[in-house]
Amino acid sequence: MEKACLCVDIGGTKTAFSLFDENDREVFYRAFATQSGQGAENLAERVFDAVSGAMGRYLVERGVIAAPGPLNAEKGVLISPVLLGWRNVAITEIFQKKFGIPFVLLNDCDAGALGVWRYGGYSDVRTLCYITVSTGIGGGTIVNGQLVAGRGNASDFGHIPVAGRKIRCGCGNVDCLELYASGTGIEARYAEKTGKKLCCAAIAECARGGDAAAREIFADASAFLNYALCVLKAVLDPERVVFGGSVCKVGDLLFAGAERAGIPIAFAGQDGKQVLYGALCRSKQMP
Ligand SMILES: [Zn+2]
Known part of the structure; x- marks a missing residue:
């Protein structure tokens, strides 16, 4: 089975996510309303449900979450992103628990910069x-x-x-x-x-x-x-x-x-997906 990486771009209104294969090809894409009022666990669940069909065809080994700050990337915690209305949410832990694979977190603007630079x-x-x-x-x-x-x-x-x-x-x-x-x-x-x-x-x-x-x-x-x-x-x-x-x-x-x-x-071109490509870039530094 081919290996893949899950990249998630959590925005105030929209959450988009892609699977990229080992050749950096996007093999799956979906976006839906974030509905941050429902909480982060609910969001992880909905991403999981949407991706699970494709997970039969790909071995999803790792994940990267890009989200608005302020956040603590090292600890994987969203501190108080105004756009989401969340406080101290351990987002990587929530996704890790749901998917059973390691996740890392980075700032969505940093991800945009990385995505444009590396893949744009x-x-x-x-x-x-x-x-x-x-x-x-x-x-x-x-x-x-x-x-x-x-x-x-x-x-x-x-x-x-x-x-x-x-x-x-x-x-x-x-x-x-x-x-x-x-x-x-x-x-x-x-x-x-x-x-x-x-x-x-x-x-x-x-x-x-x-x-x-x-x-x-x-x-x-x-x-x-x-x-x-x-x-x-x-x-x-x-x-x-x-x-x-x-x-x-x-x-x-x-x-x-x-x-x-x-x-x-x-x-930026990339159909507005520069943040997802930046997350892919970050995944290369995961062990
Ligand atoms: Zn200001």
Whole structure:
């Protein structure tokens, strides 16, 4: 029987998982609503049920879980991921118990960076920053093939402070980039200005249609994102910044001026599966 590795990407709304064979080919993929309110045991159970059909054909030997932080990768514990509403969940232990195989945990933004670098066509880039713009803004940095970890929270690009309007962020600081340029941030700023609750994609539509409030919010978001890119340029001088995440769909509205910071930018392909590919990359370091 051919050996395979299970990679799981736990997100605030969606959980996606793949089996990869020994030649790094994806042989199984499924995604469903995370339903974090049902708890982590329930999630492990539903992943197990979905994968169990394929497990007859493949010998699944190991698993990697990518999830939003803050987390303790070494202990396999999700500390307090806001997007999931969980506290101190021993996620690897829960999956290990259900599947009977070893699991490891890594930060989903780090996984995205690894996946883009190793499998997305950038493995020859020595300094690469990956920035995901979605519900929040996060990222990962690869230097000479290694993730830059810092003390565990490196590349937290969403919390670069910008010259905003003294809005308090969940992290304790004020005017973090993600308050203005993430999907949630764009939606909140638009609601503040107009009293209307629209999703980010709808606000983008409004901006393209000439809605002054929507245009102003995207102009701010774009300028603040540029500022953060200038910070990146000054500190790391990366050869490439690769963007991923659902807000990339707004295109020019947010990214039109991004290259003005002087860094070549690109968008992740891989059908949005860069986090799963990053988890696969991590699996190579398992014993
Ligand atoms: Zn913050």
